[in-house]
Amino acid sequence: MKKNVRIVINGAEHRAEVEPRLLLVHFLREVAGLTGTHIGCETSLCGACTVLLDGMAVKSCTVLAVQADGRSITTIEGLAASENLHPIQEAFWEEHGLQCGYCTPGMILCAHDLLQQNASPSEQEIRDGIGGNLCRCTGYQHIVNAVKAASRKMNQRQRAAARAAD
């Protein structure tokens, strides 16, 4: 009863025959070999496995691989364009927004979704936005600072790009 799926991950197409029960997170880690997406609980509570599904943050342990058929996934490995880090990755690095790093990929992708919807979130909006992603090291404070810094960076770059276009 295996199903064929075609999933575009970080721009590259992956075709495989999978069990219908296979979770997207297991597809990413075991079929596509992308281990940057971590598993913290397998029950959609911790958010460590957050990825972007057609640009929207989802917990990939709550999505079946067959549900992602024909759709596009971005994992932490695919966030940075070429050699440059994404501004959110830079901000987490610079603001000490991580310690053990296990929640970091999910946290970054969740922040990505948040900043797509709201380019300049307030502190409370950031805290609400990442509320589904648990971190056990940082007490969230440096993560919140990192998201603020990322927001500033992205807005600055957008303005610079707009000026360049003028």
Place this chain on the structure above:
Amino acid sequence: MANEERPTTTGFSVIGKRTAMVDAAEKTTGAGKYTDDLSVPGMLVGKILHSPYPHARIKRIDASKAQALEGVSAVVTGEDAPVTYGILPIGHDEHALAVDKVRYVGDNVACVAAETEAIAEQALELIDVEYELLPAWFDPEQSMKAEAEFIHEGRPHNIEKEYHHVFGDPEKGFAESDYVHEARYIANEVTHAAMEPHSTLASFELDPHTGKLGRLTVWSSTQVPYYLQHKLSLVLEMPMAQIRVIKPLVGGGFGGKSEVIPLEIIAAIAARAAKRPVKITYTREEVFWAHRGRPRTIVDLKTGVKKDGRIVAVRARVVQDGGAYCSYGPVTILYSGALLGAIYDIPNVGYDGYRVLTNKPACGAMRGHGTVNVRFAFESQLDEICAALKLDPKEVRQKNFLKPPCITVNNLRVLSYGLPDCVQKVAAASRWKERRGKLGRGRGLGMGCSHYVSGAANSIIRSDMPHSTVNIKVDRDGGVVVYTGASEIGQGSDTMTAQVAAEVLGCALSRVRVVAADTDLTPIDIGSYSSRVTMMAGNATLRAAEEIRKQIASAAARKMNCAPEDLVFREDKVLNNNLGARALSPAKEHRNAAEILETTDAPRGPSVSGRVEGQILRGSLQQKRKEEGPKDWMTFEEAVVAAIDFHGALTGTGSYAPSLDARGGKFKGAGVGPSPAYSYSAQVAEVSVDEETGEVTVHKVWAAHDCGRALNPVSVEGQIIGSVWMGLGQALQEEMVWKDGMLMNPGLLEYRSPSSVESPEIEPFIVESIDPEGPFGAKECSEGSLAATIPAIANAIYDAVGIRLREAPFTPERVLAALRAQKNAKKLNLTEGVDPTSPARFREHGGALWFRGKGPQRHPRDPAITGQQGSAGGDD
């Protein structure tokens, strides 16, 4: 500060700067590998069969059906490795897989190694185990009264260990006191809940001489690679030299990975039986069963003071619910006593500690090991005394400060003591004097203090071996490789190591590469726990780097026609300081240094490891400069080349053992508590209490921490915030809830670790007392802050609404009950209509075992059934 920028022997160029973690790149891009990310060809998946009973004898295990299932390579049981082990030499009471008895719901019975996880799970269902149920003990105070059916042989009345310490004369002290306060405090059980579930991959290679299974390599999520190597050697009956333990990235530890966790040995046993590599990764529920967290602790505390608040005597009776195995238990119960009174100057201390066995997962070490729950009791009681005597809690603490350098009444050596500054800082920042008691009903401020060791002065392996040893190798192009056994678990140990090496060698941080925690490559280090790494591995790194510096200096001095002592290593250069000091005014010297920086080709920043062309170019420049004859300064690379030309290889070793006078007294149990240095923390919490719902909101915590010297201030702040936050979780919401030995909340939703939404702002203040024994004066910063948070919040709740909460966590139920008691209102029955045998604060579902129809059965003679015993240990 211009002074710090000058290349002289004072001031620092690497440490003390806000430095991003050296492993941040791999962690922000997903490139870093944790154990579960690893796989090797032919690898099998291991799954463990757990006991559904809290206490039972195993009569028979029939694994033949599981063995016969297609895709199953091996099924292993206790018979496959019957040797006992335990983290403490005095506590070898565990089997990797149960041999005769199971002792808690979740205990390990068998393991299947199969091609896929699904096959392994199917095989678990086919294992037939016959159990004979035994009476089980869930409450420590009941368990202590047991007369038969003890959990372990040789532990009568289920008491793992008891200690009775008297320092000074507590009874005389109470008699001389003007006021004596006595109360019972309870802190319920909490667990680490690190984000990464435990994972182990074990793989044997063939012995080249015999063709049989030879060396074992284990990749594991561990804080203590060397202890793991040792215990594997013990249980698998192999020499340690035949075992290699590698620690990949670890996704948080907090103590939960600071001892050998069953899966780490089970994976190796299964790999041996299957003759193929086996990886086991715990599910989140299994992580809760593996536990080793902070025990439920009952503290009966008595404090006597003079009218002015000067503490005269303290006596505590502490009972810890240790769970089914020894684990770190004796150390935990000793820490509770040793650090109880040692933060203040208290002349008379009495302590009775009982570590008790129960049929629940074993408790072990958790952040703030042994000190947290007694600190909650002590700092709460101090606040109660202040309320009774109408004294300011801040001033009372100030009256009781130690006067270092000193030896505390229980023989702990204190050289640096930043607590007075910590108290001052948080009092000022929170405007304590103006605002405490004046925020109106419903809102309040509370203060708490805590302290912690910077590593234990006496290692649990009783030997004279240094606690940390570090090797450094320098390559010809100036690349510095530090080999350390210290385990990076997110706390920043690799970054600290690189910083210390770079500071001593005066080279760019980017030259330094840290190879850590691989028992084949890195010299022995006893691991990352008890906040020992900066003090011990930091000192070892410092000494190894000094040895290297000496070798470079002797070679460079020849080239520069000066004495080695005249040389200064700064900013990727070796400079003749004497020349600078003699010939140049400070301003000129400064300019000179700047000129030097401009004119050199020394690579700085991320390009250090450089491309090949770059190296060739640098090589030819070096050659040119080499031919120029004696010089006033050399680049780090030139100096390294000179040293390698002279010495051959450039390697250095440094080690650290705590100084003898820091190792404490001679009485039984004196080994636990002594440390080379202690950290100190003072905190003020601001809370509001909703009197309708009982909900407590923490608005802000001001936290000052004395870490000796902040080697990396941003990392220190991260540790302070993380510790305070974890304390806040224990104060308000985290709690393991039990029913008949079964964990009711084995999931991240039910366990309720605080999310970003309910986490307040925490403002960290760094206090630097510059400890004489720490590397550059540094001491602990990752644990000590946790303990102060819980009493600070309890005291703030008292300030807000006048209720005293003596049981943590301060859930809305408990707050509401206390508020109603305050108003003499009728007690709310929150459990009306709920199963009468369930705990009063039954809240959550019972986990997978429960749903599979394998819920715990009770022995007919079980006291809980006959009604002689209270129900679950965690019951109200």
